[in-house]
Amino acid sequence: MTGRPPALSLTHGAPATRVLGLGSTQPDRVVTNHDLAARMDTDDQWIRDRVGIVERRFADEDEQVVDMAVTAGAKALADAGVAPADVDTVIVPNCTMPAPIPNAAAQVADRIGVRAAGAFDLNAACAGFCYGLGIASDLIRSGSAGQVLVIGAEKLTDVVDPDDRSTAIIFADGAGAALVGPATDAGVGPVxxxxxxxxxxxxxxxxxxxxxxxxxxxxxxxxxxxxxxxxxxxxxxxxxxxxxxxxxxxxxxxxxxxxxxxxxxxxxxxxxxxxxxxxxxxxxxxxxxxxxxxxxxxxxxxxxxxxxxxxxxxxxxxxxxxxxxxxx
Structure with missing residues (x-):
């Protein structure tokens, strides 16, 4: 190599970002504290006093993380009035995919209709959505992305011992999504x-x-x-x-x-x-x-x-x- 390396060009994106739309989904199956009490040594008042939960939603065997993420993500796009073709990046924070490969995000993007998207999963567990929202905002402001769909999706019932009272009363399934896009005035602050x-x-x-x-x-x-x-x-x-x-x-x-x-x-x-x-x-x-x-x-x-x-x-x-x- 001779001489100095070439100066690299840096793109500049939007001055700020904003959440443009929201969407969510939960399984149909409602599980009450009384339902859990039929299986383990607990009762409705004990659960309410310790964690405040009255009921939660459990996914069926054939309802997966990707399925819930697709539903929530599509609702967020509809809420924002944005077509899938106008989204270029999909981030799926989660910690309950059944295997690390393939990731959820590429599958979700394809099923929603976001073609050739930058797509990746993010595992920061229960902090994952805030991590994803921060990254989405920074990608847009740097010019690396135009509009980013962030979908937190989990099927925790796959990784909870149904007989463990300390966890089975707490965890549940569902997905929530936010579409993040460019803005003139800041609508998403620094993380x-x-x-x-x-x-x-x-x-x-x-x-x-x-x-x-x-x-x-x-x-x-x-x-x-x-x-x-x-x-x-x-x-x-x-x-x-x-x-x-x-x-x-x-x-x-x-x-x-x-x-x-x-x-x-x-x-x-x-x-x-x-x-x-x-x-x-x-x-x-x-x-x-x-x-x-x-x-x-x-x-x-x-x-x-x-x-x-x-x-x-x-x-x-x-x-x-x-x-x-x-x-x-």
Missing amino acids: AWGSAGDLVDMIYMRENRYIFQEGQSVFRWATTQVAPVAMRAAELAGVELSDVDVLIPHQANLRIVEAIAKRLRAKGAREDMVVADDIRYSGNTSSASIPLALDHMRAAGTVDSGDVVLAVGFGAGLSYAAQILICP
Whole structure:
């Protein structure tokens, strides 16, 4: 090689990004606390008191992660009024694909009609959607992508021991999606993210088959360490906590959700800030929980277009991430 290497050209994308549309889906099968009590030593009040769940949705044997992701993703495109041909990248955060190859994203893109898409899965467990949303926004702002479909999709019933009371009462199935596109004014803030790999043994796959979590340790960590991440996301976006209309923590446990909200209110968040409690009727759906909750709240009228939303995900890894977004 002689001489200096050529100067590389760098593309510049949109000045900002925004969530353009939302979509979600859940299996038809509703599983109540009474249904679980028929199988294991538990009861409705015990479950409500500890995790706040009333019921959850379980997928049928032939309903897979890819199937749910396709449905949620197609709904997000329809909500945004965007054709599949106008999307060039698909990201599917998940941790429950039955095998690492092939990934979900390429299959999902093809079935939705997004041809020749950049397509990849992302595993940050329950923080996955926030990781995916942050990456989507940065891809668009850098010029590497035009419109990005982010779909959190999980079939946790495939990796939960149905006789393990500590996990079988919590986890469920579903998918939630957001289409991210270019904007003049910012509608997705910078992501505040990180990890605590020294705590990896709190949540892992037992015998490479079933989820195990040290419930009390996870609870203590989440109720003390997650709120500062949410505050950092607001700071990065130039938003005061008092500006936040809606808080959507990962729907891990209602007591954790309420503890995070309490800490944020003590730091300046409003008393009338709406706090997601989708876990009551959806259970913990890992990377799907934040977009599922947002889509459900919008449909119920508890969240309006233009509301300032603070989303924060946290889970196995331990991985965590948060950002401010404007509800479409």
